[in-house]
Amino acid sequence: MPAFPKAAHDAVRDTTLRGNLRHATHTIRAKRAHAVAEVSDWAELREAGKRIKDHTLRHLDRYLVQVEEAVTAAGGVVHWAADADEANRIVAELVRATGESEVVKVKSMATQEIGLNEALEAEGIHAYETDLAELIVQLGRDRPSHILVPAIHRNRGEIRDIFAREMGEWGRPAPEGLTDSPAELAEAARLHLREKFLRAKVGISGANFVVAETGTLVVVESEGNGRMCLTLPETLISVVGIEKIVPTWQDLEVFLQTLPRSSTAERMNPYTSMWTGTTNSESDSDSDSDSADGPKNFHLVLLDNGRTDTLADEVGWQALRCIRCSACLNVCPVYERAGGHAYGSVYPGPIGAILSPQLRGTESEIDASLPYASSLCGACYEVCPVAIDIPEVLVHLRERVAQGGTVTREGAKVVLKPAKGHAAERAAMRAARWAFSRPGVLRAGQRLASRTRRLHPRTLPGPGRAWSGSRDLPPVPAEPFRDWWQRTNGGKTDGGKGGAE
Amino acid sequence: MSSRDVILGRVRRALADVPPDETPYERALPRTYLREHGERSVAQTVELLAENLADYRAVVHRCATVPELSALIAGLLAGRGARSVLVPPGLDEAWLAGTGADVTRVADRAESTAAELDRVDSVVTGCAVAIAETGTLVLDGSPDQGRRRITLIPDHHICVVRVPDQVVGSVPQAVERLAPRRPLTWISGPSATSDIELDRVEGVHGPRTLEVVLLGGV
Ligand code: SF4
Numbered sequence A: 001m002p003a004f005p006k007a008a009h010d011a012v013r014d015t016t017l018r019g020n021l022r023h024a025t026h027t028i029r030a031k032r033a034h035a036v037a038e039v040s041d042w043a044e045l046r047e048a049g050k051r052i053k054d055h056t057l058r059h060l061d062r063y064l065v066q067v068e069e070a071v072t073a074a075g076g077v078v079h080w081a082a083d084a085d086e087a088n089r090i091v092a093e094l095v096r097a098t099g100e101s102e103v104v105k106v107k108s109m110a111t112q113e114i115g116l117n118e119a120l121e122a123e124g125i126h127a128y129e130t131d132l133a134e135l136i137v138q139l140g141r142d143r144p145s146h147i148l149v150p151a152i153h154r155n156r157g158e159i160r161d162i163f164a165r166e167m168g169e170w171g172r173p174a175p176e177g178l179t180d181s182p183a184e185l186a187e188a189a190r191l192h193l194r195e196k197f198l199r200a201k202v203g204i205s206g207a208n209f210v211v212a213e214t215g216t217l218v219v220v221e222s223e224g225n226g227r228m229c230l231t232l233p234e235t236l237i238s239v240v241g242i243e244k245i246v247p248t249w250q251d252l253e254v255f256l257q258t259l260p261r262s263s264t265a266e267r268m269n270p271y272t273s274m275w276t277g278t279t280n281s282e283s284d285s286d287s288d289s290d291s292a293d294g295p296k297n298f299h300l301v302l303l304d305n306g307r308t309d310t311l312a313d314e315v316g317w318q319a320l321r322c323i324r325c326s327a328c329l330n331v332c333p334v335y336e337r338a339g340g341h342a343y344g345s346v347y348p349g350p351i352g353a354i355l356s357p358q359l360r361g362t363e364s365e366i367d368a369s370l371p372y373a374s375s376l377c378g379a380c381y382e383v384c385p386v387a388i389d390i391p392e393v394l395v396h397l398r399e400r401v402a403q404g405g406t407v408t409r410e411g412a413k414v415v416l417k418p419a420k421g422h423a424a425e426r427a428a429m430r431a432a433r434w435a436f437s438r439p440g441v442l443r444a445g446q447r448l449a450s451r452t453r454r455l456h457p458r459t460l461p462g463p464g465r466a467w468s469g470s471r472d473l474p475p476v477p478a479e480p481f482r483d484w485w486q487r488t489n490g491g492k493t494d495g496g497k498g499g500a501e
Numbered sequence B: 001m002s003s004r005d006v007i008l009g010r011v012r013r014a015l016a017d018v019p020p021d022e023t024p025y026e027r028a029l030p031r032t033y034l035r036e037h038g039e040r041s042v043a044q045t046v047e048l049l050a051e052n053l054a055d056y057r058a059v060v061h062r063c064a065t066v067p068e069l070s071a072l073i074a075g076l077l078a079g080r081g082a083r084s085v086l087v088p089p090g091l092d093e094a095w096l097a098g099t100g101a102d103v104t105r106v107a108d109r110a111e112s113t114a115a116e117l118d119r120v121d122s123v124v125t126g127c128a129v130a131i132a133e134t135g136t137l138v139l140d141g142s143p144d145q146g147r148r149r150i151t152l153i154p155d156h157h158i159c160v161v162r163v164p165d166q167v168v169g170s171v172p173q174a175v176e177r178l179a180p181r182r183p184l185t186w187i188s189g190p191s192a193t194s195d196i197e198l199d200r201v202e203g204v205h206g207p208r209t210l211e212v213v214l215l216g217g218v
Helices: A004-012 A015-037 A042-058 A060-073 A084-098 A109-113 A116-122 A132-139 A156-170 A182-199 A225-231 A249-263 A307-311 A316-321 A333-338 A349-360 A365-372 A379-383 A390-403 A423-436 A439-451 A463-469 A481-487 B003-014 B042-055 B066-079 B171-177
Strands: A077-081 A102-105 A126-129 A202-205 A209-211 A216-221 A235-241 A271-276 A297-303 A405-409 A412-416 B059-063 B084-087 B104-107 B122-125 B129-131 B136-139 B156-162 B184-187 B209-215
Touching: A004 A333, A004 A365, A015 A249, A015 A333, A042 A060, A042 A249, A042 A316, A060 A077, A060 A297, A060 B003, A077 A084, A077 B003, A084 A116, A084 A202, A084 A235, A084 A297, A102 A182, A102 A225, A109 A116, A109 A235, A116 A126, A126 A132, A132 A156, A132 A182, A156 A182, A182 A225, A202 A225, A209 A249, A216 A225, A216 A249, A225 A271, A249 B171, A307 A316, A307 A349, A307 A405, A307 B003, A316 A349, A316 A390, A349 A365, A349 A379, A349 A390, A365 A390, A379 A390, A390 A405, A405 B003, B042 B059, B042 B209, B059 B066, B066 B156, B066 B209, B129 B171, B136 B156, B136 B171
Parallel strands: A077 A297, A102 A126, A102 A202, A202 A235, A235 A297, B059 B209, B084 B104, B084 B122, B122 B156, B156 B209
Antiparallel strands: A209 A216, A216 A271, A271 B184, A405 A412, B129 B136, B136 B184
16 A cells, blocks of 8 residues: 555546546535535534534443443344454354345445455455445445545546446346436446345445434435345344444434535435334334334444544544544545545545544554645634544644654554654655645645644644754745635635636 | 453543543533524424425425325326335325225235335325424334335335424424334435436435325415
8 A cells, every 4th residue: 555645646647536526525515515504503513513422432431331232122232343353253254144145235434444345255245335336436346535425536437337347247237328327327226236135135234323322323325225225134234333322312413413414415315214223113122023124133243443542542532523424525625636545545535644543553654644644724624513623633643653652552552663764754755745746735734724723833743843944834824714715715726816616 | 351341441441541520411411502493483394394305306295185185196196107006004094095996005014025015116104203494204114104115115205294293393303203212214305326426316226206295284
C-alpha cells in the first residue's frame, strides 16, 4: 500500500476520477446545506448527538453488557470479537452451521474493515454485495472510494461495461443491449439481485445504531436491499462496532434527524429498518408462531478491532462518535482532489485520516502518513453532525507519529519510539510537497486553520515543526473561513472572484 | 479469558482515568432541541405530510370516507392491471369492497415463500404513524400492516393513513408513539438510489410505486 502522498499524487492525475469526485462532492455538499437549513435547531441536535455518544463511550462497559442482555432476552445470540480474525471466524462458523455456501450482504463498513468477504471466500462461502454501488465495486473487482457512494469514481459508461461483462459470471446476466441510462442500469441490478434475495438463507449486515435499553438494531438505507437482507433470510448475522451503541430508544430521534440530512442530504432516507432480536410481535418470543416476522435466527457480533485502543487515547477517542454520514468527505478539499482510494483504507477522507491510524496503529507507512492527509482547514469539523474535532485529532496524531509516546495497542500500553526522523519526516514532507504543488489545497489550509478555531496558536507540530522552522509560513489571512468558503464557492475558484456553478 | 472479558477489560482500562460520574442519563443529557419545528394547525400538518410525501415521489390521494376509499383502491389496482393483491390479516375488509373478484386476494401467511410473494402485483396496508416534517410512513407489523416482507417484495404498495389521528409533526413525536420492540420499517418515498453519477433513480429493490391515501375528513 503506497503512502497517502504517493497514492494521492497518482489520483490527482486521473482526470475522470477528479471530474466524478468534484461533481459528486459539490452536488451533495450544496444539497446538504439546504437540508440542514430546514431544521432551525441543528446546533442543538448536533450538541445532543455529541453528548449522547460521549456519554455512551464513557460508560461503554455498562452499555455493552446491557446490549448483550437485551438482545439475548429478545431471542438473539451475542458474540464478542476482539479483532478482525476473530470476527471473521465467528461469522464463517455461523454460516457453515447453516449448511449454506452463499450469503447476501448489506453495505457495511465494519465488514469491509475486517475483510469479511475475502475471509468467507477462503472458507468457500460466497458473499454477494447487494447495494448497487457495492455491486458495481464488486463486479468491477475494485475498491470503494466513498463511504456513502462507494462507486463514485465510476461513471455510467464504465458501469454499463462492468455490468455487461461481469453479471453473467455471477448470476443473471445483464439484459441484451444495456445502455448507460441510470434507470436501465438500476433495473439490470434489480433483476440480477432479486434472484439472489429470493433464495438467500443467510443475510449479513452491519448496523447504524444499537439501542442498549431495548436491544434494537437500526439500519438506514435507500434502495431496499437492506430490507431484503434483513427480512427474507432465515438467519441474520450483524457485525457491529462497539461504538454504535446509544443508550435509549429516545436517542434515535436525534440521529434520525441528523444522519439523513448529513449524508444523503434528505429529510429522511427512503428506508429505515429496526428490529429487536428475532423480532416477532412485541410480546411474542415463539418464532414458529403465526406472527413470526423476519429471520428465525439472529446473531450480533460485537466488534472491537482497535476501538478500545482508540477509546484509551485521550484526544483520539472522539473519533468513535462518528456515525459515518460522510459529510466530512464531501467538504474536504484534499479528498476532492485525491479521491477515496488514496487513503488506503475503508474509511476515506477526514474521518479515515483519524480513524484508520488509530484502529490499525501508525506502524505502516500509509497509516503514518494519513494524519498528514489534510490541510487542517476545519471544514470537516464544521459539518460533522457529532462535532468531532478532526483537525485536533490530526494534529495529535502527527505529534504521536513524529515524537512517539504512549499508546494502547490490543489493550496494552506500549511506548512508540519517535519515528527515527525518517519515516514520519518523509511522510510529512511528501504530504507537504504534494500540498504545496496544489495551491488550492494549501491556501484552503492556511486560511481556514488560522482564524476560526482554537487550533490557531499551535504551530505545525511534529515533523512540521522542524519544517516550518526552515521556511516562511505564509501569513495568517484576515478572512474568516465562512466568508472565504462562500466567496470561493468552497475553494473551487481558488480564492479568486466569487462564482457559482 | 473469553473475548467478552478481554473487550470489557480493555474498555474498563481505557476508562480508568475518567472520573466517576453517576449523573442519571436524563440529566446528563439535556435535550434542548425542538420537539417539533414551527407551529402548525392540524390541517397544516396533514398538508405538510402530503407535500413531503409528494416531494419524495410518493403518489398522494385523499379520501373522506371508507366507501370513497374502496372505490379509489379498486381504481388504483385496475389502473395498474393488478391481478393479485396481498392483504394483511387485520386489514379492514371494507377497504377492498370495491375491488372485483378478478383481483385475487393473497393472504399474508407464514408459510408463503419469497418466490410466491414475488408473483403478487400489489399490496394494501395501513400504517402505524406518518411523520409530516419528513414525509415518512412507519409500519410496525400490526395486523393491518402484516409482515415486513409483504410491503417489500411487490412492486406496488398502497398505504392508507388515517388523518389526522395517525399523523405526527416530527421525528421526536413519532419516536414517542412507537413501540421499539416491534419490527419497524420507516418508509420515505419509493426505493431509490443515487449511486450512478448521483442521478436519482426510483425503485431498485423495494416497491417502485408507493401510493399513499390520506383517509379522513381533514
Ligand atoms: S466524522 Fe463526522 S462528518 Fe465525518 S463521517 Fe463521521 S460523523 Fe460524518
